[in-house]
Amino acid sequence: MERIRNWLLPVLLAVQQLAYWPGRTLREDDPVGPGQLMAALAAAVVITAALGVRRRRPVAAALTVEAVLLACLPLPEDATLLHALSLLVALYSVAVRSPGRTAAVVATGLALCEAGRSAVLFDSATEAVGEGAVNCVLFLVVAGLGRSRRRWLAGRRSAARELARAESERARAAVTERERLARELHDVSAHHLTSVVVTADAALRLGDRKPELAAQALEFAADTGRETAAALHRLVALMRTAAADDESALEDRVTELAAGFARLGLRPAVTVAPEAARLTGPVAEAAFGIVREALTNALRYAPGATVRIHILSKAPEDTVHVTVEDDGAAGGTPGGGLAGRQPLGSGRGTAGMRERAGALGGSLVAGARQDGPGWSVRARLPGATGALGHRTVRHRALRGLDLSDGAVAVAVATLPVFAVLIDEPTAVALACGPAVAHALPLLWRRRAPWAVLCAVLGTAWFAPLGLAFGLLSPDVALCLAAAGGIAECVAVYAVGAFAGPAGATWPALGVAATGLCLSTLALASADGIADLEKGGGFGLMIFLVAIVGGVFLLPMAALWGLGAGVRTRRERVRAWEDHALTATVWSAVAEAHEERRRIAVELRGEVLRHADAVVARAEAGDLSGVADAARAGLSAMRDLLAALREVTAPGDVAAAAVAADDAAADDADEPRPLPQPVAP
Numbered sequence: 001m002e003r004i005r006n007w008l009l010p011v012l013l014a015v016q017q018l019a020y021w022p023g024r025t026l027r028e029d030d031p032v033g034p035g036q037l038m039a040a041l042a043a044a045v046v047i048t049a050a051l052g053v054r055r056r057r058p059v060a061a062a063l064t065v066e067a068v069l070l071a072c073l074p075l076p077e078d079a080t081l082l083h084a085l086s087l088l089v090a091l092y093s094v095a096v097r098s099p100g101r102t103a104a105v106v107a108t109g110l111a112l113c114e115a116g117r118s119a120v121l122f123d124s125a126t127e128a129v130g131e132g133a134v135n136c137v138l139f140l141v142v143a144g145l146g147r148s149r150r151r152w153l154a155g156r157r158s159a160a161r162e163l164a165r166a167e168s169e170r171a172r173a174a175v176t177e178r179e180r181l182a183r184e185l186h187d188v189s190a191h192h193l194t195s196v197v198v199t200a201d202a203a204l205r206l207g208d209r210k211p212e213l214a215a216q217a218l219e220f221a222a223d224t225g226r227e228t229a230a231a232l233h234r235l236v237a238l239m240r241t242a243a244a245d246d247e248s249a250l251e252d253r254v255t256e257l258a259a260g261f262a263r264l265g266l267r268p269a270v271t272v273a274p275e276a277a278r279l280t281g282p283v284a285e286a287a288f289g290i291v292r293e294a295l296t297n298a299l300r301y302a303p304g305a306t307v308r309i310h311i312l313s314k315a316p317e318d319t320v321h322v323t324v325e326d327d328g329a330a331g332g333t334p335g336g337g338l339a340g341r342q343p344l345g346s347g348r349g350t351a352g353m354r355e356r357a358g359a360l361g362g363s364l365v366a367g368a369r370q371d372g373p374g375w376s377v378r379a380r381l382p383g384a385t386g387a388l389g390h391r392t393v394r395h396r397a398l399r400g401l402d403l404s405d406g407a408v409a410v411a412v413a414t415l416p417v418f419a420v421l422i423d424e425p426t427a428v429a430l431a432c433g434p435a436v437a438h439a440l441p442l443l444w445r446r447r448a449p450w451a452v453l454c455a456v457l458g459t460a461w462f463a464p465l466g467l468a469f470g471l472l473s474p475d476v477a478l479c480l481a482a483a484g485g486i487a488e489c490v491a492v493y494a495v496g497a498f499a500g501p502a503g504a505t506w507p508a509l510g511v512a513a514t515g516l517c518l519s520t521l522a523l524a525s526a527d528g529i530a531d532l533e534k535g536g537g538f539g540l541m542i543f544l545v546a547i548v549g550g551v552f553l554l555p556m557a558a559l560w561g562l563g564a565g566v567r568t569r570r571e572r573v574r575a576w577e578d579h580a581l582t583a584t585v586w587s588a589v590a591e592a593h594e595e596r597r598r599i600a601v602e603l604r605g606e607v608l609r610h611a612d613a614v615v616a617r618a619e620a621g622d623l624s625g626v627a628d629a630a631r632a633g634l635s636a637m638r639d640l641l642a643a644l645r646e647v648t649a650p651g652d653v654a655a656a657a658v659a660a661d662d663a664a665a666d667d668a669d670e671p672r673p674l675p676q677p678v679a680p
Helices: 002-027 034-052 058-071 083-097 100-121 125-171 173-205 212-240 250-262 282-301 349-359 403-421 425-444 449-459 462-468 474-499 507-527 535-620 623-644 653-668
Strands: 267-272 306-314 319-326 363-368 375-382
Touching: 002 034, 002 083, 034 058, 034 083, 058 083, 058 100, 083 100, 083 125, 100 125, 125 403, 125 535, 173 212, 173 535, 173 623, 212 535, 212 623, 250 267, 250 282, 250 306, 282 306, 282 319, 282 349, 282 375, 349 363, 349 375, 403 425, 403 474, 425 449, 425 462, 425 474, 449 474, 449 507, 462 474, 462 507, 474 507, 474 535, 507 535, 535 623
Parallel strands: 267 306
Antiparallel strands: 306 319, 319 375, 363 375
């Protein structure tokens, strides 16, 4: 199908050109030399072949078509009349499939070549200049349309990449969650249950020679068992705590998150500036992730501490500032009860926060507070409209404009100039001002289509007023009126395409038709075609209004319908992309949540039971039972870890890569240092 689409248009253009010349000339029995006939056939074949590869080699195709047109200069002008359309098709492909600088260079080169060809074809300098100017405008319009199409395709490719990335994340969400939880559980098993087993076995072996070790081992087992159970309970609670959805405002998500950590013993205080309260999108996601990691670290290293969360938005530099500070141990207990204890964690928290900030072009600083005990995390994130790279600063009124907007405005502005250039060269200066004023509002047809339509209808009165005051000749005024009708058609299309749903934009047809009829009435009166003082003049005026309204209403309706159809299709495509992306993301979230829920159930069913048994045996003074319960808990933990670290699908390269990256990151990162005892 793609191959048919590539070749259908070039073949149709070549057949039409050959049917027009030399076909029409041969049908009229006009002489055509064999050399000219062979040259025409060769030109059609070469141009068709060049356009056939325009999608893969757009620049080569455009240059080949232009070279053929220059080589056909000895042939009659009709021999390349429709081949000029092939040149526009090739230039459109260049604009769609090449970088902007390449498209500009190619368009400029083609315009210069066509200017030279016009100088050879036309004897009159005025005609050559007019032909060159028309070619420049056509090239500009085609390049602008091509750039618009390129942006649309780039947006679709970006959406497809985002969807593919989300699908990849969804496919490995459960594996990633298992790997992360395996690291957390390994810390518990390695530094808690293993130490209980080793201590209990040592006390049993040395019980005859050092009976005091039994009491110490029992006390250590009881304390460590309680710490293990508390750590596992915190981990289960974290796994079962669900944050607000991604579309919720940042303040709601952070408040819910803080409430979840408050249930775990922290004392969080949240302050969110009004400018940042309703923030959503990537910046809000990064800020939420940083707050979550910082609270998790505070829970690990300073349980029971007071944590202050500040999220501010500074307008001048358009940045979001996130600050999370804790005051160390609760109640000022030295070391927070953590001295000598290996905390639950793998050291990835700070690195993960830096990665989140760096992905948006921001920065993050984490370290001990300078104004007192505790830890501080400070992040600076570019805002939603902040610069994520080097951007060109433009005036606010020109922000969002592109080549296609300028091309449409230039095309509408130059039409009356071309119409009077040959017959009335001196009228060009008078026609330029009103023409530019009439087309200038079209630059903002995407951003304010209704305002543009009203502005175009207002500037349509330049022609009748200029004719009434003797500033414009009838021919120039008529050309300006025709250009005004075209500008109104463009504005009506813009209303249908950018102003809103079709049901809310169809009145634009009535507004445009009424304004056009009134300006036509004024033009007819100023020209003396219709005189209201005469009975026949009024009838003629009504006739002219009906003709003008009928001539322009049909194309206006068609253009409005085309714009509404384009808008509907665009919204349907984007809605499908958004729906697919949202569904994939939520599927990934659901799979990760289900994996956390399953692991939490297994922890509560096996490992926590054995941890509680360790405490119970230690309190009962049964050292042998302590060792057995610790071994059973460690065995259950290892079985769970083994199940977590299994790759569900053999050959799952993506999951293996994620696990390898996480392992390498664990080896490279250093954990946050333990808080030092505070002097009383």
